[in-house]
Amino acid sequence: HADTAMYVAKSHGRGNFQFYSPAMNVATHERLLMENRIWVALGQQQFELYLQPQVSLDNGRVVGAEALLRWDHPELGLTGPERIIPVAEESGLILALGDWVLARAVALMAEWKRDGFAGLRMAVNLSARQCHGRELLPRLDRLLADAGVDPSLLELEITESAAMHDPEHTRHLLRALRERGINVAIDDFGTGYSSLSYLKLFAIDRIKIDGSFVTDIETDPNDAAIVTATIGMAHAMGLTVLAEGVETAAQRNFLRLHVCDEAQGYLFARPMPPAQFREFMMRAKGQALGPLS
Ligand code: C2E
Ligand code: MG
Ligand code: MG
Ligand code: MG
Numbered sequence: 001h002a003d004t005a006m007y008v009a010k011s012h013g014r015g016n017f018q019f020y021s022p023a024m025n026v027a028t029h030e031r032l033l034m035e036n037r038i039w040v041a042l043g044q045q046q047f048e049l050y051l052q053p054q055v056s057l058d059n060g061r062v063v064g065a066e067a068l069l070r071w072d073h074p075e076l077g078l079t080g081p082e083r084i085i086p087v088a089e090e091s092g093l094i095l096a097l098g099d100w101v102l103a104r105a106v107a108l109m110a111e112w113k114r115d116g117f118a119g120l121r122m123a124v125n126l127s128a129r130q131c132h133g134r135e136l137l138p139r140l141d142r143l144l145a146d147a148g149v150d151p152s153l154l155e156l157e158i159t160e161s162a163a164m165h166d167p168e169h170t171r172h173l174l175r176a177l178r179e180r181g182i183n184v185a186i187d188d189f190g191t192g193y194s195s196l197s198y199l200k201l202f203a204i205d206r207i208k209i210d211g212s213f214v215t216d217i218e219t220d221p222n223d224a225a226i227v228t229a230t231i232g233m234a235h236a237m238g239l240t241v242l243a244e245g246v247e248t249a250a251q252r253n254f255l256r257l258h259v260c261d262e263a264q265g266y267l268f269a270r271p272m273p274p275a276q277f278r279e280f281m282m283r284a285k286g287q288a289l290g291p292l293s
Contacts, residue, residue, distance in 0.1 A: 034087045037073065042100055047071055049104050050271035053280070053289070054123065054242060054264045057256045060288025062281065064121030064155070066264060067105045068271045069097075089127060098130040103143055108274055109154065110147040117281055123155040123185065128162035132169060137176055155183035155206070160192030163202060171201055178203040185242070190226060199237065207234045211245020211265070217254050228258045235259070 041047055049067040056063045071079040088094040105124045112120050130136055144151050156177065163170045163186070174184050185206035186199075190213060209230055213223045227243070234241045243255050246265030255263055268289050269280065 031087060031091070034083075035091045035093060037076075038084065038088055038091075038093050038097065041071060041073065042096060046073055047097075047100060047104075048273060049101065049108065051108070051274055051277040052264055052271040053269045053277075054121070054262055055268045055289055057252070057260055057263055062120070062284055062289065063262060064123055065277060066123040066157070066271075067101065067108070067125070069101060069125075070271075085127065089129060092129070094127045094129050095133060095135070098127055099135075099139065101125075102139065106143040106147045106149055106154070109149045111274070111278075113149065115278060115281070119153070120281075121153050121155055121183070123157055125157045125187065126162065128159075128165050131158055131162050131173060132166055136173070137180075140182065141180070150181075152181040152183070155185055157185045157187040157208065159187045160189070160194040160198065164192070164194045164198060167198065167201060171203075174203040188244075189230065196233075199239075204239060206240045206242055209241060209243045209260075211243075214243050214245045214251055214255075214265075215247075218250050224254070227255070227260075231258055231260050 048070050050070045051065040052068060053062045054064040054066060055061065069081045069084060071084055073079055084097070085094070088097045101124060105122050109122045112122075126136075140151075140154075143149075144154070158170075177184055183205040184203065185208050186204055187208050188210040189207045191210045207230065209227055213227050213230075216223050217227055218224070231241050240261040242262040242264060243251075243260050244264050246252050246255065246263040246267050248267060251265075252263060252267055272280065
């Protein structure tokens with residue numbers, strides 16, 4: 001722990017680096033171990049994309065799903081992205097992992113097509129490094145063409161900070177994606193430190209309001225103001241809005257009242273393995289998910 005390390009270093013005087021190195025070695029060792037595990041996992045098919053429904057607030061129907069990375073490790077158990085993505089980002093493994101994610105997502109889209117889930121959108125998270133590499137567009141073209149999947153059913157989610165890392169590159173990338181009919185959503189909207197000016201620079205389709213603004217939406221006037229202003233601004237710019245982290249009927253009702261287009265959250269369904277999502281969709285059969293008001 002950082003505080004402990006500082007304390008130890010201080011108590012032994014300046015320049016005593018030995019008290020840092022054991023901690024660093026542990027961290028480095030952990031990281032290398034994790035990197036190695038990720039490589040093995042890619043080879044052994046230990047990763048999976050869980051699917052969380054995205055619901056239209058107009059009619060309560062499922063309009064898409066977000067693909068969320070999960071790792072079923074033989075010893076570590078089921079692990080979420082927060083333990084995987086940061087290590088993968090730093091080591092460069094994110095490119096191999098991100099490529100696996102894209103391939104798996106497109107394969108699932110082909111399954112949906114066979115299952116007759118017409119018009120269902122697949123939302124996939126992109127890492128900053130994936131956005132800035134040169135492989136993304138050719139890779140997407142090949143995957144979609146080989147699978148015979150409609151590009152307009154694919155949506156790529158990028159965060160403000162990933163987009164703003166190299167705005168000029170992002171602007172070209174998003175143009176190229178739009179030419180292909182691929183949708184782009186800004187993820188975790190409002191949580192970065194970017195100015196709003198990027199919104200007019202980039203060809204985007206959707207804004208995803210971060211769940212942190214949704215939690216207290218009915219009780220915190222500031223959250224309510226941020227959410228309603230975001231919806232108004234997005235609509236005025238011709239963008240659609242999806243609210244993340246919707247857990248209660250009251251939150252959904254607030255969002256519906258303020259004409260938010262779509263929502264995603266535990267109220268509707270948790271992220272689930274693809275087979276379970278398939279059953280979920282078969283059961284739902286285009287019906288609304290619960291009462292709308
Ligand atoms: P995100 O893209 O903003 O995804 C939404 C997160 O909120 C997911 O966490 C989801 O499980 C969680 N969530 C959904 N509904 C609710 C709710 O009602 N309440 C609460 N409290 N949480 C909810 P998850 O799956 O742990 O993913 C965390 C983040 O990891 C994602 O945030 C995304 O940034 C990243 N991520 C996930 N999969 C991938 C991937 O394949 N590639 C990359 N690059 N990043 C990924
Ligand atoms: Mg996302
Ligand atoms: Mg998000
Ligand atoms: Mg997030």
